[in-house]
Amino acid sequence: MTASLRFLMCAPHHYDVDYVINPWMEGNIHKSSKNTAAEQWQDLYQIVAQQATVDLVKPQPGWPDMVFTANAGLILGQTVVLSRFFHPERQGEEPYFKAWFEEQGFTVHELPKDLPFEGAGDALLDREGRMLWAGYGFRTELDAHPYLAKWLDIEVLSLRLMDERFYHLDTCFCPLTNGYLLYYPPAFDAYSNRLIEMRVPAEKRIAIDEPDAINFACNAVNIDRVVVLNQASQELRQRLEQAGFQVIETPLSEFLKAGGASKCLTLRVTEPVQADVHAEATVESKTLHLEGHLLDSGLINRALDLIVEGGGSFQVLKFDLGEQRQSTSSAQVKVSAPSHDVMKKIMAQLIDLGAVALPQEVCDAQLETVTQAGVAPGNFYSTTIYPTEIRVQGQWVRARNQRMDGVVVVSQAAEGMTADCCLLRDLQVGDQVVVNVDGIRTVRKPDLRDARGTQEFSFMGAGVSSERRVELVVEQVGWELRKLRDQGGRVVVVAGPVVIHTGGGEHLSRLIREGYIQSLLGGNAIAVHDIEQALMGTSLGVDMNRGVSVRGGHRHHIQAINTIRRCGSIAEAVEQGVLSKGIFYECVRHNVSFSLAGSIRDDGPLPDTQMNLVEAQADYARLVQGADMILMLSTMLHSIGVGNMTPAGVKMVCVDINPAVVTKLSDRGSVESVGVVTDVGLFLSLLVQQLDRLTHPYLIR
Ligand code: ARG
Helix, strand or coil, rough: CCCEEEEEEEEHHHHHCCCCCCCCCCCCCCCCCCEEEEEHHHHHHHHHHHHCCEEECCCCCCCCCCCCHHHHHHCCCCEEECCCCCCHHCCHHHHHHHHHHHHHHCEEEEECCCCCCCHHHHHHECCCEEEEEEECCCCCHHHHHHHHHHCCCCCCEEEEECCHCCCCCCEEECCCCCEEEEHHHHCHHHHHHHHHHHHCCCHHEEEHHHHHHHCCCCCCCCCEEEEEEEEEECHHHHHHHHHEEEEEECCCHHHHHHCCCCCCCCCCCCCCCCCCCCCCCCCEEEEEEECCCCCCCCCCHHHHHHHHHHHCCCEEEEEECCCCCCCCCCEEEEECCCCCCHHHHHHHHHHHHCEEEEECCCCHHHHHHEEEECCCCCCECCCCCCCCCEECCCCEEEEEEECCEEEEEEEEEEEEEEEEECCHHHHHCEEEEEEECCCCCECCCHHHHHHHCCCCCCCCCCCEEEEEEEHHHHHHHHHHHHHHHHCCCCEEECCCCCHHHCCCCCHHHHHHCCCCCEEEEEEHHHHHHHHHHHCCCEECCECCCCCCCCCHHHHHHHHHHHHHHHHCCCHHHHHCCCCCHHHHHHHHHHCEEEEEEEECCCCCCCCEEEHHHHHHHHHHHHHHHCCEEEEEEEEEHHHHHHHHCCCCCCCEEEEEEEEEEEEEHHHHCCCCEEEEEECCHHHHHHHHHHHHHHHHHCCCC
16 A cells, blocks of 8 residues: 555445436436445445545535545645536535645635636546646536646646546546556547547557446546456456556446446545646637627527537627617627647638637738749638638738638739739749738628518528428529619529430520520530530430430430531531520520530530630639629539639529538528529429519419
């Protein structure tokens, strides 16, 4: 026995499962046996007492979880950080533990109110006492970690708990003598696992599987070579023995019903301070301002979720709720992250939601010089579809050519400082690229409220329409198309060959003929099949009237290509009278510009198809410019391409039979995009009918 080693325990006189504050307690209220619990506790006490001195704190009626002394506080040397329990059910234990610590002569630190921390349940020293692993996510707030670092003068490594069954760090993580670590990796997020792997060499990591984890194998008391735990599988026992440990199993079933085992039932009171170890704060915090229809548009939820999902934590410092339907709300949120890297990732996403730093914290954007053409500096900020402003020399400068997946290049022009969204491949040596996350803001116009219902055109918020709503969307799109045509607006269609296969060709032709569409974007295929249908009545060899394959029909599409190649181009085929109907015929006749971007297939290309993809993209971007509305008809990749080069504010309708495509495309986080899951041929036919109805209200119906 190591006489100098002390542990604190609390007899289970008042122990019971009286409430539910963790998943283990569910269904176990008053289900633990008093006698068995007393016996099990006694056995554990005996085992620990053979290895160390055991101190006892007097149990208190009404505080059944007081047996779990690990949650009393965190001790290092003569200093204690007292727990501040998350759940009111346990907060009454605090004064009793505090009194005990003070009686023993410890210096007791108390965290600010509303900053939960659950002691040695969520903070574990490595056995050499060189660093403190601290958990957060369920009971302890990340913002408590810097206090631990400060008061205990030790490096704190923050680990994020992800599985509510393992709500305290000591339920899934147990540092052992000689630098070993017993732990259950799935209980942590990816970042935390990486941190663990960086700090603990592979040969020292004893990762366990779920069956051991749910038997609380990680909730072990380690005294030198001895590991005391509830239960271990044969395999785990062998691994621990190979690492030089002696495993003592002692059943603690009655305490498992409350979500605790041997480690929870003990608190190591003697934790020596290492003279050469000092604090190192890795937790970073920033305060942000958010404004808009925070509640109505769900912006605040999205922002807070994003912080937590990104591995950070938040505190809402201020929230001013807009009182009228049209008034906006504003919030001040303190964001904390376990490291600079995590903070940067979270910040980049918050910027995209329109969050800005407080005026007193704002600084100029950081710039880095391009040293290799076409390659951005490592930490470049990547752009979104939202209007973006960059702070240069104390001024906010609006970026030009807003588009997604670009970088921002800042330069000095005659008219002053400029900022431009630029593609990676266009970067030149010497360009100044915005890096990191400072001095960047995106402007989100708070439009959701007004757009809903009051304007004549609204897609009822971004979203994916189910079949039931197809007709409604058709009505709205029809209305908008009419309005844009009358006002000289600009409508761009991106279409895939499915439009032809599903019989939508004639409807799209008509929309073009009647002046509803100003540009058409697609690939080689839509043109080939449209022309095949115009020349031979088939689409990929299928008779479009009868819906059956035509004998020898597989030749048709290359025959069509050959015909156009002979003419020189689609326009010349129209000129020569070879092509006399169809979508592309109408485009040529009505001066609708089109761009056909590439083909990976060997069926072609048509002379009009741009096989240089960089050129094709530039061409697309040119035609998308100034668009008021974009209809995306059953083509995933061309639509995504177009979506990325289109700034926010352009109305977008995506029609596809595959819900995944629709969701992906309409998820621009803005009201002006809508998805329709339906057959594109059907959609176009309904749309044409709707336009007829608007034009000749009395004739049809
Ligand atoms: N019922 C207690 C709670 O949920 C169990 C505490 C277990 N303690 C521990 N250090 N893991 O708070």
